[in-house]
Amino acid sequence: xxxxxxxxLSAVCAAVVAAAGWWVKTKGAGFFGDKGxxxxxxxxxxxxxxxxxxxxxxxxxxxxxxGVVAAVSAARNGLKTLLVDGxxxxxxxxxxxxxxxxxxxxNYVWDKPHFRRDYWNKGLxxxxxxxxxxxxxxxxxxxxxxxxxxxxxxxxxLLMKVRSMQPIVxxxxxxxxxxxxxxxxxxxxxxxxQSFALIDATQxxxxxxxxxxxxxxGREDLGEPRVSMAATLxxxxxxxxPEVWRRIQKSLNSDDDPNSGADERSAWGYKGMYxxxxxxxxxxxxxGLNIGLQNDHTALVNxxxxxxxxxxxxxxxxxxxxxxxxxxxxxxAEMKRRYPEFExxxxxxxxxxxxxxxxxxxxxxxxxxxxxxxxxxxxxDRVAIGSYPVDLQRTSPDDSGAVLFRPERYAVPFRSxxxxxxxGLLVVGRSAGFDSLAHxxxxxxxxxxxxxxxxxxxxxxxxxxxxxxxGLMRSRAAIAELQNLLNRQGMExxxxxxxxxxxxxHRTYPGLKAAVSxxxxxxxxxxxxxxxxxxxxxxxxxxxxxxxxxxxxxxxxDPSAALAAPGFxxxxxxxxxxxxLDQAAYTVLCAVNVRADRREAEEVLLARxxxxxxxxxxxxxxxxxxxxxxxxxxxxAVEAAAGRRFD
Numbered sequence: 001x002x003x004x005x006x007x008x009l010s011a012v013c014a015a016v017v018a019a020a021g022w023w024v025k026t027k028g029a030g031f032f033g034d035k036g037x038x039x040x041x042x043x044x045x046x047x048x049x050x051x052x053x054x055x056x057x058x059x060x061x062x063x064x065x066x067g068v069v070a071a072v073s074a075a076r077n078g079l080k081t082l083l084v085d086g087x088x089x090x091x092x093x094x095x096x097x098x099x100x101x102x103x104x105x106x107n108y109v110w111d112k113p114h115f116r117r118d119y120w121n122k123g124l125x126x127x128x129x130x131x132x133x134x135x136x137x138x139x140x141x142x143x144x145x146x147x148x149x150x151x152x153x154x155x156x157x158l159l160m161k162v163r164s165m166q167p168i169v170x171x172x173x174x175x176x177x178x179x180x181x182x183x184x185x186x187x188x189x190x191x192x193x194q195s196f197a198l199i200d201a202t203q204x205x206x207x208x209x210x211x212x213x214x215x216x217x218g219r220e221d222l223g224e225p226r227v228s229m230a231a232t233l234x235x236x237x238x239x240x241x242p243e244v245w246r247r248i249q250k251s252l253n254s255d256d257d258p259n260s261g262a263d264e265r266s267a268w269g270y271k272g273m274y275x276x277x278x279x280x281x282x283x284x285x286x287x288g289l290n291i292g293l294q295n296d297h298t299a300l301v302n303x304x305x306x307x308x309x310x311x312x313x314x315x316x317x318x319x320x321x322x323x324x325x326x327x328x329x330x331x332x333a334e335m336k337r338r339y340p341e342f343e344x345x346x347x348x349x350x351x352x353x354x355x356x357x358x359x360x361x362x363x364x365x366x367x368x369x370x371x372x373x374x375x376x377x378x379x380x381d382r383v384a385i386g387s388y389p390v391d392l393q394r395t396s397p398d399d400s401g402a403v404l405f406r407p408e409r410y411a412v413p414f415r416s417x418x419x420x421x422x423x424g425l426l427v428v429g430r431s432a433g434f435d436s437l438a439h440x441x442x443x444x445x446x447x448x449x450x451x452x453x454x455x456x457x458x459x460x461x462x463x464x465x466x467x468x469x470x471g472l473m474r475s476r477a478a479i480a481e482l483q484n485l486l487n488r489q490g491m492e493x494x495x496x497x498x499x500x501x502x503x504x505x506h507r508t509y510p511g512l513k514a515a516v517s518x519x520x521x522x523x524x525x526x527x528x529x530x531x532x533x534x535x536x537x538x539x540x541x542x543x544x545x546x547x548x549x550x551x552x553x554x555x556x557x558d559p560s561a562a563l564a565a566p567g568f569x570x571x572x573x574x575x576x577x578x579x580x581l582d583q584a585a586y587t588v589l590c591a592v593n594v595r596a597d598r599r600e601a602e603e604v605l606l607a608r609x610x611x612x613x614x615x616x617x618x619x620x621x622x623x624x625x626x627x628x629x630x631x632x633x634x635x636x637a638v639e640a641a642a643g644r645r646f647d
Contacts, residue, residue: 042144044092045151046158049185052193053157056082058459059181059195061165063087064094065445066429066452067201068146069124073456074199075155076489079463081456082193083150084183085160086202087353092146095203095445096139100234100300100351103136103266103292104129105444107387110408120385120409121446123491124149124453129446136265136292139300161186167198167211167425177468178211178424197424197459197469201452204311204359205431213419213427214363219395219436221361222519223550229357229393230285230305233324236348237291237332240299247341248291259525260288267291273303276334283307284323285397286331298348302355304331307396311356325350357393357430357443364433365473366415371647373407373438374516376498381479382411383454383486385493386447389525390440404440404516405523408498412442414458414482415473417451423470426455437519450491457485506531507618511631514638514646520546521631531628537563538574540584540630544591547638554642557593562586567598581622584630585611588637610640 057079060071071083087094095101109118131145132138150156163184170179180194200208209215218228249262252269260269268290276286283306290302304324310316332347361367372379373390390404416433417426427433428451430443461482462472472478486493503512503523508531515521520543523529544559562583563574585601588610596604605611615632619625625633638644 041091041140042147043090044147044158044160045156046160049159049187049191051157052082052159052191053080054192054194056080056157056193056195057463058082058197058199058456059084059193060199060201060456061086061181061207062094062201062203062429063089063092063160064201064203064429064448065096065128065146066448067094067199068092068150068452069128069449070199070201070428070452070456071156072124072149072153073453073489074459075153075456077457077460077485079155079456079460081153081156082181082195083156083158084162084165084181086162086165086183088161090160091143092150093139093143094353095355096137097143097146098351099353099355100139100236101302101355101445102139102142102234102294102300103290103302104446105388105391106135107385107409107444107446110387110406119446120387120492121450123450123486123489125446125449126490128449133293133295134265138293138295141295159183163188165207167207168192168194169211169422176212176422178422181207196463197426199426199428199452199455199459201428203356203429203431205362205427205429208362208419208422208425208427208431209360211419211422211425213422213425215360215431216363216436217360218358221436223552227395228359229395230307231309231311231320231357232302232304232306232355233320234300234302234351234355235304235324235328235331236294236350237299237301237342237345238297238348239345240293240297241344244341244345245293251339251341262291265293270335270339272338273335276331279327279330280323282397284327285394287394287401289335300351305394306354307394309354309356311354311359317354320354321350358436358439360431361436361439362416362427362431362433363420364416364427365418365420365470366413366433368410368412368416368434368438368442370404370435370437370440370517371513373410373441374405374501374513375504376408376410376501378496378498379411379413380476381414381473382483382493382495383414383417383458384412384447384450384491386410386412386442386444388441388444388447390437392437392440392519402519402522403524404437404519404521405527405529406525407441408501409496410498411493411496412447412451414454414479417455417458418469418473423468426458426469428452428455437517453489453491454482454486457489458482461485501527503527503529503531506628508626508628508632510646511615511628511633511635514635515543515631517646518546518550518634518638520634529628531626531631533627535579535584535625535627535630536575537568537577537579537583537587539627540579540587540625540633541574543630543634544587544637547634547642548591551638551642551644554638555591555593557590559587559591561590565590565598578624579630581616581619581625584625584633588633591637592641605636608640610637612636
């Protein structure tokens, strides 16, 4: 197309380029289309060390996409900005460009048809997205687009490859305030930079943690502090010619699995790779393949799941690299054995950086909850919009992972970027103030880039209003000014009233809300929670066993004892029998370790407040409980025994 365009008049050229842009964003980029990019990385702009200033309006730590956008946003709003990175990088874009996560998880507008589908995150994300090939992009194109955006801003100074970053924290009258950043420069010298505010855009919020901000780690908020989603090391396939890609498209697009498919840039499916037998099955497993094209007859594959990786321990990270690199030839050989379309491809390199899905979760002034997503809630201080499915990747070889549900849309509040108890600091990206389940959706990078743009603009509004970051957070007038500014700059974060989902109108919705909040109910991509399906005794034991795992002090007993006690028929499979109210009540008694006759279980629970009268009245048939009714029983037990509320 570019050759033809050069041969015609400028007006025709403009029309062709516009048409090409429409094609990229609606159908996917043309095969191996590279936006006219150089096939090499363009070095990001840099300043001589002696030219750096001592004082900045804002310092942004981290050059992942969220950090680049935060710095560009601050600079365009007239703030003198220092963008700093301490991960020995030589290009911008981090997870995208060095972690090779080149297939985007978009926050789509779901009620539009696929061929016209729009997305919620606009502003600087859209500006960058318009410069790459499509929802799967070439990492060089992506890095060069980030470099162009930074190079265009006179107000940004870029400092990379620093050896360490430590926040400068001042405590006055018990209030901790970040005043700047102390760094060990690439040459080993020390340098101190003062600032009005600091934005932490590092993947694991390392600077905020050093400043004293509080975090939970992994599933700690669900009683599992040592459990996190698996990490991934993206790997390269060589020899992905146009003919190979056409075979991949034909294979996946003819698959009956609705969650498999391929277009001009991306492919997803091949669920048979779940059966791959690893050399280290306790540490490494495979999932279905997510494949994103590059512009040089290679493709990048996101499919390896690594368990037990400690992102804060360099030895653990190195071990993860060694595990994948040793196993990669076997993985590709298995792909070839199972799927003929991979004939001729060969394993290439692995990414330079590990893709860590989950680590710290900020204890923010407001923690975004999974119920916020379940109910598609707006927020008065919204600064970003999300809609990605709540996608929980596996946490161990025994865990299957889950898609809890797909929200229509939800708002991320400014308060979720503000650490509780620390002023002068904002946290953007996946380690911001999201509960671990809400993080399953909010962790995606396009939303993180939106929070980065909001943070950069927020510093401008705070500084010009004579407010601290916490003062801005408390001022509805200042937040409204921030939202107006972001909308003028293309963000499109207007108030909304989402449609009430069908499941919220169900009589057992209060129970569903509890079960989803504990990660125990999943509706998948179509939000089918099966609330009216019949329950069984084994399934309810599973619910109460999980409640025991999360709240061991509240449930010291063994819920499975309800299946072995006298009164349960020996000739019935617990998975196939109907669940009665008596059996369910007795299971709860076993979990709280209270002895009583099975026939008295309901009365004992009511007397102890472990079962609400409204729940009993909501049960249609006490001889055959439904799944939704078991969620009501779960809610009552957890609220009464563990004190956990579900709002």
